[in-house]
């Protein structure tokens with residue numbers, strides 16, 4: 138074992154607390170009157186003992202399981218599980234809160250950093266705010282303590298539990314319904330605690346797992362610990378403890394976030410083979426399996442849930458490292474080469490095709506065009522245009538070397554902004570890669586507008602078009618980051634209003650809230666808008682440049698079907714580009730090939746989370762806006778949720 142998990146205090150403390158508190162806390166007016174009148178000597182003594190404790194008493198030595206701070210390294214401690222911070226009895230609530238503060242003060246004194254607290258109860262839901270207030274107070278009482286709420290993954294009625302979990306009978310009584318009750322408690326609680334990053338979850342898997350569809354929401358939550366008792370294991374053919382297929386699948390997903398697994402009851406000999414270590418060995422085996430990564434996951438490891446400012450390659454000049462990152466992409470250049478190849482194959486065999494690669498960077502698309510020409514057996518005249526002086530220099534060095542060796546004089550290099558590039562001859566094909574995670578967010582439309590005047594009337598642009606997509610997501614971790622900049626990764630959240638700007642991010646701990654279908658038969662991930670190139674309807678001046686940028690403003694009104702309750706923290710944005718004919722680039726989560734490295738999705742956060750009831754509709758508006766300066770482009774977004782009520786006859 139790596140750590141030991143034990144309760145901080147023992148039964149002696151429970152016995153004294155109950156003696157001191159429950160009697161006075163539940164005393165009726167009549168009892169109190171009797172005590173006040175001195176009728177019961179014993180009652181009076183208890184009142185004094187209780188008041189003494191409330192005035193600031195602590196533990197007795199015999200009441201705690203840990204007494205020295207040397208023992209506290211590698212410990213996870215449990216607060217007393219009988220503390221009822223949400224008791225319907227007011228006096229018990231207040232005394233439980235005092236007891237909790239005492240346990241936290243003692244844990245802090247011992248330098249313990251994590252304490253696990255018993256969860257609020259479903260039947261005491263109306264006292265959830267009392268519970269949350271006590272937790273908030275506890276968080277404020279010690280700045281280094283982390284509180285983990287030990288929350289059952291689902292609650293079942295006694296009738297449901299009499300049917301054996303995992304059997305058809307259990308499925309029949311529990312039904313197909315979404316078991317979201319305990320998540321609802323958690324969602325209200327963490328909202329009342331302001332999404333404190335020090336408030337996390339110990340997901341208790343003692344109860345049977347609910348159906349698959351109820352489980353996805355936990356992927357968006359800060360599950361730091363998993364509580365796994367020996368009773369959740371089943372024996373395999375050789376009597377070793379193993380977990381059911383559905384539990385394995387659930388844990389495989391959750392283990393990606395590296396929670397600490399707390400095993401309990403392993404010495405009870407519930408399973409006859411393997412001994413008490415068999416449970417830990419099996420969990421380690423599952424843990425290892427869940428960390429076997431495909432190449433793209435391996436590449437993305439350091440970027441998981443890391444908020445990045447979107448690149449602005451028009452305004453800023455990119456770093457060498459950024460180009461190096463792009464150039465590792467195994468798919469992008471292959472697709473571009475294929476698109477150019479197909480376009481060349483559609484050209485007359487004996488023609489010479491003029492190609493401009495605009496925004497050529499360090500030249501990988503130039504190389505792709507040359508390969509395509511070779512494959513297609515077509516002659517080309519190739520010009521590469523780049524405005525980043527450093528990338529241009531690299532290209533010159535690279536191309537000079539390469540042209541001496543392999544490319545001859547086929548490639549002409551031009552150092553220029555493409556919008557002020559005035560070649561003598563017009564192009565048959567313009568190739569560019571100015572795409573951002575949302576397609577148009579790195580200003581590809583504005584740049585290409587400025588260079589389309591160098592394209593022949595029947596010329597083509599690669600890409601021919603690109604489309605932006607959006608989907609609502611839950612991601613408590615990223616919400617905490619954009620609303621508590623103190624916890625955000627230092628390099629990223631810089632804006633004065635961090636919850637009002639988009640970020641590029643490889644989502645990991647998130648859950649997509651929408652599904653296909655619903656009343657309107659909508660898609661899970663929905664299309665916002667498309668840009669086509671070239672675009673003959675744009676009004677241009679005598680230089681061939683657009684008068685304004687208004688034709689690049691866009692708006693979309695989307696309506697998502699939300700089948701299960703959840704909380705929306707923002708939107709994930711994706712794009713798809715048609716390079717040529719049916720040659721595509723896509724990061725659409727339902728259609729992407731999967732190992733493209735150049736683009737992570739984009740995140741449009743919401744400053745205030747929006748609670749979405751089951752079977753609701755989420756209306757989202759998003760705008761791409763521009764002003765008369767022709768320089769500024771920005772996004773705005775808004776969301777409202779609706780429950781559709783059926784009209785009574």
Ligand SMILES: C[S@@+](CC[C@H](N)C(=O)[O-])C[C@H]1O[C@@H](n2cnc3c(N)ncnc32)[C@H](O)[C@@H]1O
Nearest residue numbers: 450451463496497498523524525554555570584
């Ligand atoms: C996303 S990078 C792609 C680089 C390269 N084609 C590749 O695929 O690795 C976009 C490139 O376009 C260049 N760029 C952006 N706007 C430009 C403009 N208006 N004129 C010329 N180059 C531009 C940037 O400097 C950057 O090198």
